[in-house]
Amino acid sequence: MPEQPYKRPPITEAVIGIRFADPIDSVTLDKVAAALKPLYPREDILRGIQIPFNLTPTLPSPQTIEQAGYRLSSLDQTQILILMPIPPSLTMSQLAPYPGWDQFFGRFSKDWGVWKRSVGYRKIIRVGVRYINRIDIPTADPVVYEEEFLNVYPHIPEVLGPMMQYAVQTQLQIRDIGCILTLNSSVVPSPLIGHRAFVIDIDIGKDSPPQNDDAIYELINRIRVAKNRVFETCITDRARELFEPWLE
Amino acid sequence: MAGVVVNPQIPTVLGPSVPPRLEAFSAETNEIARLVAGLRNEPSPGSLRSTPRLAPDEQPLEARLFDALAAVKILTAQVAMHLDGEWRRKLFGQLDSLHDPEEWESGAEPVTQSSFATFLKAILSVRPKRRPGLGLSHSGNLIAAWTTRRDRLTIEFLPNDRVRWVLARYRDTEEEPARYAGHTHVSELVEGLSPHHPEHWFSDASKNHEPS
Amino acid sequence: MQARITNLPDEDHVMRFVPWGRLRKDEDDNVLGFLGDAFKLKPNEDHLSVNWLEYFDGDRDAKIQASVRIFRNTMDVGGKSAFGIGNVAKIKEVCRANGATVRIVYEPRDDNNSHSGIRRLPRDDFTLLEALAADAFVELIHNTAVPFEEASV
Numbered sequence: 001m002p003e004q005p006y007k008r009p010p011i012t013e014a015v016i017g018i019r020f021a022d023p024i025d026s027v028t029l030d031k032v033a034a035a036l037k038p039l040y041p042r043e044d045i046l047r048g049i050q051i052p053f054n055l056t057p058t059l060p061s062p063q064t065i066e067q068a069g070y071r072l073s074s075l076d077q078t079q080i081l082i083l084m085p086i087p088p089s090l091t092m093s094q095l096a097p098y099p100g101w102d103q104f105f106g107r108f109s110k111d112w113g114v115w116k117r118s119v120g121y122r123k124i125i126r127v128g129v130r131y132i133n134r135i136d137i138p139t140a141d142p143v144v145y146e147e148e149f150l151n152v153y154p155h156i157p158e159v160l161g162p163m164m165q166y167a168v169q170t171q172l173q174i175r176d177i178g179c180i181l182t183l184n185s186s187v188v189p190s191p192l193i194g195h196r197a198f199v200i201d202i203d204i205g206k207d208s209p210p211q212n213d214d215a216i217y218e219l220i221n222r223i224r225v226a227k228n229r230v231f232e233t234c235i236t237d238r239a240r241e242l243f244e245p246w247l248e
Numbered sequence: 249m250a251g252v253v254v255n256p257q258i259p260t261v262l263g264p265s266v267p268p269r270l271e272a273f274s275a276e277t278n279e280i281a282r283l284v285a286g287l288r289n290e291p292s293p294g295s296l297r298s299t300p301r302l303a304p305d306e307q308p309l310e311a312r313l314f315d316a317l318a319a320v321k322i323l324t325a326q327v328a329m330h331l332d333g334e335w336r337r338k339l340f341g342q343l344d345s346l347h348d349p350e351e352w353e354s355g356a357e358p359v360t361q362s363s364f365a366t367f368l369k370a371i372l373s374v375r376p377k378r379r380p381g382l383g384l385s386h387s388g389n390l391i392a393a394w395t396t397r398r399d400r401l402t403i404e405f406l407p408n409d410r411v412r413w414v415l416a417r418y419r420d421t422e423e424e425p426a427r428y429a430g431h432t433h434v435s436e437l438v439e440g441l442s443p444h445h446p447e448h449w450f451s452d453a454s455k456n457h458e459p460s
Numbered sequence: 461m462q463a464r465i466t467n468l469p470d471e472d473h474v475m476r477f478v479p480w481g482r483l484r485k486d487e488d489d490n491v492l493g494f495l496g497d498a499f500k501l502k503p504n505e506d507h508l509s510v511n512w513l514e515y516f517d518g519d520r521d522a523k524i525q526a527s528v529r530i531f532r533n534t535m536d537v538g539g540k541s542a543f544g545i546g547n548v549a550k551i552k553e554v555c556r557a558n559g560a561t562v563r564i565v566y567e568p569r570d571d572n573n574s575h576s577g578i579r580r581l582p583r584d585d586f587t588l589l590e591a592l593a594a595d596a597f598v599e600l601i602h603n604t605a606v607p608f609e610e611a612s613v
Binding site: 338342345346348350351352353354355356378379380381382383384385386391393395400402404412414416424425427429431 | 479480481482483484485486487489492493495496497500502535536538539540541557586587590591594595
């Protein structure tokens, strides 16, 4: 049985993100980037401006700080690692084609190992997994009947007519793993001619997560199971046909 | 929660942008809008790009070429689920070869995102079994060429979803070919080519040419 | 030294430098010929630059080698680039068949005494450019096929 249930999964990007409590200084960031260089041959500096919403009383308002982070990537640009000083974070991304969970998580554990050896322990305040899916529907009709493909969509009175565009955003608890699910779904233009598309963006994260590696890995794997459950619940069989399920 | 602007360059060339909305004026409405915006997921890491500090003509050539290649490879990721893995890998090899700094012509432009977006739409619409040979115009438009014996099909991918193509078919007894050309929106490419039996170039069986 | 003339004789030939990106290739990057874009005027050009092959002395091979060396001395010639050779009469015929009347004119430069220009070429006629690539510039010389030697202007 293939690890991936579909021949053409609609995943456009998969992300594992770790957010830390305290800012990361530039010396540490430089050290980590250098240690990760063998895994990511391409290195770009990210320059950003932070505008804090939560201001400390002792600091003047508004406050802007320029910070540099790193965008590390593979030569084909499908494997990306973002290191940011503020918000202090390590974010690993995989663009399509999605290689399957084993490879994706395997890369994360390798990167995390390099991080820990370079930086040591830093308090983690959030662990999250995010999958962005785009479902391309072949149709010449400007109106797409979302209920044929999705189980997540806004409900409006029929007398108002079919929707041409929408966006749904919701947050729910996933109690069994103590996480918050942020679910975004919307109609988007498809990059394919003669198609329309829906995005299902699933972000599952845990604040105050475990701090040791084994527990973090276990949490991420449990989030993955939950993410799959959420995704399968959000789509219909008609959508599944588009991804070409492996026949058992 | 702190907000961070990191110059996101979200690739929107594969589709139109969201139309702007009217701004609200009341504080309560704006607070509601802020809470709703808080539900939105942040830009994905794949969409974050560094903004070059130097203008393109001030950047070292290798950096300029790499940035252009990176941009189109990220674009390809948006449709990679619809591409054969080997097809994609060889496409990247061809693109890398086209942007070899050792072969670069001074003053030329690397492949533009807009042209490449048109190329992706065309390829996913036409779905040729045979990959084309690739070239690059001086202004950065990707050019795809299929050759079957002496017969040639050439398509240039222009910005804003436009394509222009010309094909030449030689009859055995004639030295001069019959030439046909078109200049259309990419959505009309299949229709434009269909009277000329494009399978003559696109099918696996059509691979029959002599390298020079 | 050739006598100074304006229009190149119909029986003579011209050579055009074609960089790697504008070579016609197959899916495996094997070179098949030229793309039409190799003969397209750049925005700041009012003529298509070529070398007059018969300007040079010696047999045909010697002329080709001399012309290639000029290109190597005056521009960046990448290892995988090539040169297209076309007959003057054929070039004019192909242009005429596609609605364009061109002149191929001897215009020597300080760094290239063989320099000539194809004038009155339409700026961006895709069909004509493809015809030039397929039917006019019919001979392709790989840069790697021409030995490297000392060049003289």
